[in-house]
Amino acid sequence: MINLVTFFDIVNFLALLSALIVLLVFWKRTLNTDLKFVLFVLLILLIFHSSSNVLQWSGITLVLDPFEDYTELMEPLWWGFFLYVFLRDTATRDVYENKNKYKTLFENLPQKIFQKDVNSVFVSCNENYAKDLNIKSDEIIGKTDFHFYSKDIAEKYRADDKRIMESGRTEDIEEMYIIDGNEIWVNSVKTPIKDEDGKVIGIQGIFWDITERKKVEKAFHKSYEIFSTIMDSLDAIVYVADMETYEILFVNNYTRDIFGDVLGKTCWKTFSVDQSGPCDFCTNYKLVDTNGEPVDICSWEHYNDNAKHWYSIRDRAIRWIDGRIVRLEIAFDITKQKEDELERTRLLRITCLSVVLVTRQKNLPKKHLS
Amino acid sequence: MIQENEIVSLLLCMGVLYFILVNRSQLKRLPSSNIFVSGFLIYMLGRIFTVLEGLFLGDILNLLEHACYAISSVLLLIWLWNVFKKNERGVK
Structure with a gap:
């Protein structure tokens, strides 16, 4: 029995030692540093426990025994700690990946996107919008619409922001501006940003140029008006x-x-x-x-x-x-024509009848009737 | 005879087991997670035998305890080998 126990202890010791060697040899691969460190400590604790057993069954003086009780308590903690660190890293990586996905989406959308705080001060925007403003996206932080637009337009934007943040509702707005003498149409969707308690903490806007679409619509309306005018006349x-x-x-x-x-x-x-x-x-x-x-x-x-x-x-x-x-x-x-036609037919019949009557009165030969 | 530290150690193992059960879906993302978790469960079984050997069947349970530790360590080695050598997808 004792021999079997010793055999298992030796197997245990060798397996743990091999695991430690694998960990050290492939240290730079796959697992992150935190996880590798926790695993290293766990393996050291297990090896300590195992070597203590091996020495004990080999009859060698129990040098490690005084510490064995502590290692026995530490081992399950480090098993759990390893799993905890893994979950923490996974969660961190998920957040990072989601942030990257969001950023990629944010930057690659053809629409212009921005976020403002409750005072209508820009917090962020995507590159597409920054390009329109001739700035870099991070330069927008702390600026307001007054930095980029004429006073009238900036005041209008600010009024829109205020109204939307007060109502707490999303608005879809189509609006036209004259910039450098050109008619520019944009469709903007502005949404209030709310915190976890539902309190409005800012506004988010996404807008895109619909000038071409508006031109097509205008041309269509014009041709429809011409068509309607002709038809109505x-x-x-x-x-x-x-x-x-x-x-x-x-x-x-x-x-x-x-x-x-x-x-x-x-x-x-x-x-x-x-x-x-x-x-x-x-x-x-x-x-x-x-x-x-x-x-x-x-x-x-x-x-x-x-x-x-x-x-x-x-x-x-x-x-x-x-x-x-x-x-x-x-x-x-053609009612009039039809009535005239009927009238003519009626008159013709009357005429024919009159002729017949006159002919009969004068005893004219029947051949005259034809 | 039951030792206090063995009981505490077993209780800690049960705490870790609870943690594993609660987060089992997340832990599936750990490469070869089945091997790792199996390694822990067998280690915990060894802990149970450690406690029980103080009550009855001392020799047999002691043998089983050491067998469990050996199997657990081998599983840990296999898991590490899988993670590093095969370079499975997963944690970085």
């Missing part, structure tokens, strides 16, 4: 409707005057009376081919029950601004 019904949902997408003023504000409503519910579904006379199927592509114009005449007028209609499938195929209808009011 027509004395004909002009409307555009989705061919699948029958939703009315556009109407001109003339149509609006007759049917009211019908934009967004369903065409067969709006332009016809007592319809429970798409009109029987709907020409949608004639306007596209089997592939759903637009074909020729469809012309027809129709008496509208709702408006109580006759219309000469021209329908056509067109591609709408969002790419879908829609129905464009232009309907000219």
Whole structure:
């Protein structure tokens, strides 16, 4: 039994000694210094304990015995200490890595980002914003908007900051400035920064140039205005409707005057009376081919029950601004022509009847009637 | 006979065990953590045998105690070898 114990003690001692050698040989690899130091102490304690046992079973004088009790108490502490140091280092590294990730993101976003304290004094900004201000990002600390912008703009920014910090709510603002005679549009999102207790401790802003987008929007509005002016000047019904949902997408003023504000409503519910579904006379199927592509114009005449007028209609499938195929209808009011036509027909009949009567009275031969 | 320092040492081991259990998910990030933790658990088992050998089965439990220390040390050596030689990803 004693021999086996000695054997285990020797194995224990040799294993620990080997571990210590491995630690010292590969000292510069992998583990950080704190961990290696704790591990070194742990191994020394274990080796001390082990060598004490080896000496004891070898019958050598118990030189180490007086210290053995202390080492026995220290060993579990250093096991735990090693794990604690590892967790602490892991947590520190996580914070460092997260900080690096955040910094990388912060610096590489195309948007301009800044942070200010409660007095609207800059605390930090990203390089992209600093570049705009012709400074380095760390030079912004302690500065205010008055250092970089005209008084009007700086005061406006400050008022925005104050309002947002007081309300505690994020604001999305689109604003235009004239800088060096150029119109500059920016979209800025400003958010109050709060501490753990929810108290506002500053403001964070992110903004980006939307001048190009605004130019496109302006050009679009201008062309839409031209289009609307032309359409509104027509004395004909002009409307555009989705061919699948029958939703009315556009109407001109003339149509609006007759049917009211019908934009967004369903065409067969709006332009016809007592319809429970798409009109029987709907020409949608004639306007596209089997592939759903637009074909020729469809012309027809129709008496509208709702408006109580006759219309000469021209329908056509067109591609709408969002790419879908829609129905464009232009309907000219021909009620007057229709009435004149009816009147002419009526007069003609009266004339014919008169002629017949006169002929009968004068006993003229029937051949004259023709 | 039970010695006071053996009881205190065992209590400290139990404290470390509690620490391991509480932080087990984080400790998985330690390279070859299973080997390291196993090494500690076997070391703790040795401590338990140390206490128990004072109560009964002195010789056998003493043998088991020393066997546990030996196995624990071998596991520690393997763990260190894994960490340094294989240069696993993990702590720096």
